[in-house]
Amino acid sequence: MALDKPYKDVPGTIIFDAEQSRKGYWLNQFCMSLMKAENRERFKADERAYLDEWQMTEEQKQAVLARDLNWCMRTGGNIYFLAKIGATDGKSFQQMAGSMTGMTEEEYRNMMIAGGRSIEGNRYIGENGSAQVQNQPQGAAGQQSSAAGQKP
Amino acid sequence: MALDKPYKDVPGTIIFDAEQSRKGYWLNQFCMSLMKAENRERFKADERAYLDEWQMTEEQKQAVLARDLNWCMRTGGNIYFLAKIGATDGKSFQQMAGSMTGMTEEEYRNMMIAGGRSIEGNRYIGENGSAQVQNQPQGAAGQQSSAAGQKP
Amino acid sequence: MAKITASVYTSHVPAIGAAMDLGKTQEDYWKPVFAGYDFSKQWMKDNKPDVIFLVFNDHATAFSSDLIPTFAIGTAAEYQPADEGWGPRPVPVVKGHPELASHIAQSVIQQDFDLTIVNKMDVDHGLTVPLSLMCGPLDPVKDAWPCPVIPFAVNVVQYPVPSGQRCFNLGQAIRKAVESYDEDLNVHIWGTGGMSHQLQGARAGLINREWDNAWLDQLINDPAACAATPHINYVREAGSEGIELVMWLIARGAMSDIEGGQATGPAPKLRHRFYHVPASNTAVGHVILENS
Amino acid sequence: MAKITASVYTSHVPAIGAAMDLGKTQEDYWKPVFAGYDFSKQWMKDNKPDVIFLVFNDHATAFSSDLIPTFAIGTAAEYQPADEGWGPRPVPVVKGHPELASHIAQSVIQQDFDLTIVNKMDVDHGLTVPLSLMCGPLDPVKDAWPCPVIPFAVNVVQYPVPSGQRCFNLGQAIRKAVESYDEDLNVHIWGTGGMSHQLQGARAGLINREWDNAWLDQLINDPAACAATPHINYVREAGSEGIELVMWLIARGAMSDIEGGQATGPAPKLRHRFYHVPASNTAVGHVILENS
Numbered sequence: 001m002a003l004d005k006p007y008k009d010v011p012g013t014i015i016f017d018a019e020q021s022r023k024g025y026w027l028n029q030f031c032m033s034l035m036k037a038e039n040r041e042r043f044k045a046d047e048r049a050y051l052d053e054w055q056m057t058e059e060q061k062q063a064v065l066a067r068d069l070n071w072c073m074r075t076g077g078n079i080y081f082l083a084k085i086g087a088t089d090g091k092s093f094q095q096m097a098g099s100m101t102g103m104t105e106e107e108y109r110n111m112m113i114a115g116g117r118s119i120e121g122n123r124y125i126g127e128n129g130s131a132q133v134q135n136q137p138q139g140a141a142g143q144q145s146s147a148a149g150q151k152p
Numbered sequence: 153m154a155l156d157k158p159y160k161d162v163p164g165t166i167i168f169d170a171e172q173s174r175k176g177y178w179l180n181q182f183c184m185s186l187m188k189a190e191n192r193e194r195f196k197a198d199e200r201a202y203l204d205e206w207q208m209t210e211e212q213k214q215a216v217l218a219r220d221l222n223w224c225m226r227t228g229g230n231i232y233f234l235a236k237i238g239a240t241d242g243k244s245f246q247q248m249a250g251s252m253t254g255m256t257e258e259e260y261r262n263m264m265i266a267g268g269r270s271i272e273g274n275r276y277i278g279e280n281g282s283a284q285v286q287n288q289p290q291g292a293a294g295q296q297s298s299a300a301g302q303k304p
Numbered sequence: 305m306a307k308i309t310a311s312v313y314t315s316h317v318p319a320i321g322a323a324m325d326l327g328k329t330q331e332d333y334w335k336p337v338f339a340g341y342d343f344s345k346q347w348m349k350d351n352k353p354d355v356i357f358l359v360f361n362d363h364a365t366a367f368s369s370d371l372i373p374t375f376a377i378g379t380a381a382e383y384q385p386a387d388e389g390w391g392p393r394p395v396p397v398v399k400g401h402p403e404l405a406s407h408i409a410q411s412v413i414q415q416d417f418d419l420t421i422v423n424k425m426d427v428d429h430g431l432t433v434p435l436s437l438m439c440g441p442l443d444p445v446k447d448a449w450p451c452p453v454i455p456f457a458v459n460v461v462q463y464p465v466p467s468g469q470r471c472f473n474l475g476q477a478i479r480k481a482v483e484s485y486d487e488d489l490n491v492h493i494w495g496t497g498g499m500s501h502q503l504q505g506a507r508a509g510l511i512n513r514e515w516d517n518a519w520l521d522q523l524i525n526d527p528a529a530c531a532a533t534p535h536i537n538y539v540r541e542a543g544s545e546g547i548e549l550v551m552w553l554i555a556r557g558a559m560s561d562i563e564g565g566q567a568t569g570p571a572p573k574l575r576h577r578f579y580h581v582p583a584s585n586t587a588v589g590h591v592i593l594e595n596s
Numbered sequence: 597m598a599k600i601t602a603s604v605y606t607s608h609v610p611a612i613g614a615a616m617d618l619g620k621t622q623e624d625y626w627k628p629v630f631a632g633y634d635f636s637k638q639w640m641k642d643n644k645p646d647v648i649f650l651v652f653n654d655h656a657t658a659f660s661s662d663l664i665p666t667f668a669i670g671t672a673a674e675y676q677p678a679d680e681g682w683g684p685r686p687v688p689v690v691k692g693h694p695e696l697a698s699h700i701a702q703s704v705i706q707q708d709f710d711l712t713i714v715n716k717m718d719v720d721h722g723l724t725v726p727l728s729l730m731c732g733p734l735d736p737v738k739d740a741w742p743c744p745v746i747p748f749a750v751n752v753v754q755y756p757v758p759s760g761q762r763c764f765n766l767g768q769a770i771r772k773a774v775e776s777y778d779e780d781l782n783v784h785i786w787g788t789g790g791m792s793h794q795l796q797g798a799r800a801g802l803i804n805r806e807w808d809n810a811w812l813d814q815l816i817n818d819p820a821a822c823a824a825t826p827h828i829n830y831v832r833e834a835g836s837e838g839i840e841l842v843m844w845l846i847a848r849g850a851m852s853d854i855e856g857g858q859a860t861g862p863a864p865k866l867r868h869r870f871y872h873v874p875a876s877n878t879a880v881g882h883v884i885l886e887n888s
């Protein structure tokens with residue numbers, strides 16, 4: 001298709017466009033269902049059984065069960081929908097967003113208090129900012145995996 | 153309000169604008185409910201009880217019970233919504249439309265086969281076409297009431 | 305690239321669907337209506353589209369007073385025939401074209417048309433009657449419509465409805481969108497609804513044969529002038545439900561002779577024109593145009 | 597006649613609502629955020645509007661993937677605070693202004709903006725947090741918001757979102773609509789959302805203080821240039837959710853210095869400007885402009 005997708009070159013970012021929306025349709029509809037207290041209760045009582053009521057892919061279900069929001073997003077989830085899972089777990093938006101960086105909750109919170117993530121090196125894929133793929137995971141987790149030689 | 157409502161001078165015609173829509177909200181929502189077979193059954197089993205489940209005015213309920221579509225429209229109904237009542241009764245759009253003219257079903261049908269209602273005299277309120285207020289009801293009903301001296 | 309090759313215009317009277325579903329097409333009343341589509345059914349076979357972009361209006365079926373989109377584009381994989389109160393019409397499920405629909409949505413929104421994107425919508429007679437007229441009777445289970453359909457719903461139920469000019473301009477944006485789609489697809493665009501009819505009040509049954517035919521002449525030959533018809537003219541001359549005709553201008557605006565709001569290119573070929581009174585409460589109009 | 601006298605701009609971070617609802621406003625973390633609104637709460641009392649036209653975005657609350665309106669105007673009598681998963685916020689029900697809202701809808705649609713009209717909508721933090729910030733804490737039952745609110749929801753969740761330019765033009769159409777309403781009403785228009793933030797992926801937590809402040813300068817002093825900011829700049833410079841800022845341009849476009857897309861009249865008075873990092877994941881920005 002000849003339409004521009006100029007947002008494809010932004011690191012660490014998935015823009016929720018029609019393609020993503022199609023992919024994530026049932027995952028996101030499942031999330032919407034958690035806006036009812038009774039559905040939250042049913043989900044918490046038996047997550048797998050509740051997920052099986054939805055036409056989600058097995059991968060989407062696994063991503064939800066693992067509470068891996070990056071994985072959820074790769075399968076078409078959008079953060080505003082996925083936030084309903086976090087809310088069901090009693091998590092804040094800060095905890096949810098932070099969980100996608102590899103940082104601990106405290107590390108992420110401290111980064112925000114210190115002024116947030118810098119834009120430098122994070123505008124285009126291929127630069128060397130903190131959001132670039134070669135610098136994942138971030139925080140202590142990143143230093144550890146780096147020290148253990150798991151990353152170049 | 154300073155917005156134009158140029159459609160106010162068309163005879164025998166209520167344009168479904170925001171004002172009408174507000175007035176008819178619950179009447180029209182009730183009609184929408186008849187798109188489910190089980191609701192049609194419940195309505196047919198006890199019309200009054202079913203109507204009482206909706207926040208309609210008493211006048212709206214009376215208009216529905218009387219199957220008086222002109223009355224329904226004056227209380228904010230729109231024909232596409234009201235058509236669901238007719239459908240529930242097994243009526244066609246032609247029967248519903250005709251019922252608003254005072255003509256019998258056959259008279260209305262014959263008018264349509266003969267080319268429909270003429271536009272002449274029916275463009276502006278104050279002319280003397282068949283849709284003007286002084287010429288109601290139409291068909292044999294009109295001739296009768298006219299003959300009986302009930303109209304000027 | 306994808307290309308709009310033809311446009312089809314037709315009334316979408318619910319009674320026509322009922323006549324087909326109840327096997328009444330050979331009755332004296334209905335024969336002349338369906339005869340007007342004999343050419344069209346053959347033309348559909350000879351010019352089978354890959355996708356139909358079908359402009360129609362919802363009649364308080366998918367959309368209630370709770371939510372009224374001015375323009376809604378369907379990007380779903382399929383659409384069920386709606387139960388409008390008589391039970392759903394016995395016709396095949398309507399398959400969508402999510403990829404092209406999403407592409408058009410994106411392009412048209414970026415051209416400053418503020419569409420509503422819809423992924424769940426039952427489709428009423430406004431969409432299924434034109435398909436039935438152009439494709440003939442089909443078994444709801446064993447048969448299928450000849451190609452995917454992108455439903456495009458226009459609000460003509462609650463005032464204010466979009467102007468004919470806005471619809472005409474939208475058609476041009478849709479054409480631009482289709483032509484920026486990489487896959488080779490033969491796309492037809494259909495405008496449905498109308499012609500003169502009024503379903504309410506003492507003026508119910510209004511038909512204006514002269515006005516209808518003058519409007520058709522203009523739609524075909526002087527579309528920019530046709531697009532300038534003010535809203536009140538439709539209501540006054542063609543009945544309160546005659547306003548549906550603005551939807552035809554979307555299809556007309558998408559034809560390749562239109563550039564910058566004017567008919568500048570070679571005129572489209574008029575393949576078929578038909579007019580008949582009545583079908584139920586309504587004047588039936590039908591036109592097929594092919595791009596030159 | 598009705599008149600827009602002022603515009604208010606503010607972020608609508610959900611954690612701000614939670615901090616208020618849980619009585620945390622005096623904690624060290626939150627103090628500086630709420631201090632930025634002390635002026636504003638007094639200003640609201642001194643300049644009480646009759647109606648607030650509140651531009652916000654729904655965060656997959658009232659609208660799912662089933663239906664995504666680009667622009668939706670609320671014409672209902674009231675709106676319930678939504679349950680976004682944590683339970684509904686304990687704030688008063690939001691009363692609408694059906695007459696003015698319908699009037700604006702009609703006028704704006706006739707100015708070629710293809711609105712969706714909504715009569716049933718729960719409102720999420722995007723709408724209630726700005727109200728809480730500007731009005732202070734209120735008892736959900738005993739208190740009420742100071743005036744009716746017309747909710748105006750913009751799609752910034754699923755791409756493509758409307759451009760800043762389209763939003764800016766829409767603001768002008770809204771002003772024209774308000775000024776054609778006969779009743780004397782003092783109307784405020786609020787633009788909410790932003791500023792820089794990203795809630796997803798490895799780039800979560802992005803803040804761009806420099807860009808935010810340059811954008812604010814431009815919004816206030818050179819709005820036509822601000823409106824020309826391309827979509828991709830918001831995503832790249834202000835984070836994937838920074839795109840919410842286009843909604844501020846609707847409010848800015850409705851101010852009386854704007855004519856024909858340019859700032860030609862006397863500049864509005866800057867009554868208040870505030871910027872703080874962070875509130876949760878987000879840079880908080882806040883501006884109050886009064887018409888001269």
Ligand SMILES: [Fe+3]
Pocket residue numbers: 316361363430497498548
């Ligand atoms: Fe129709």
Ligand SMILES: [Fe+3]
Pocket residue numbers: 608653655722789790840
């Ligand atoms: Fe937001």
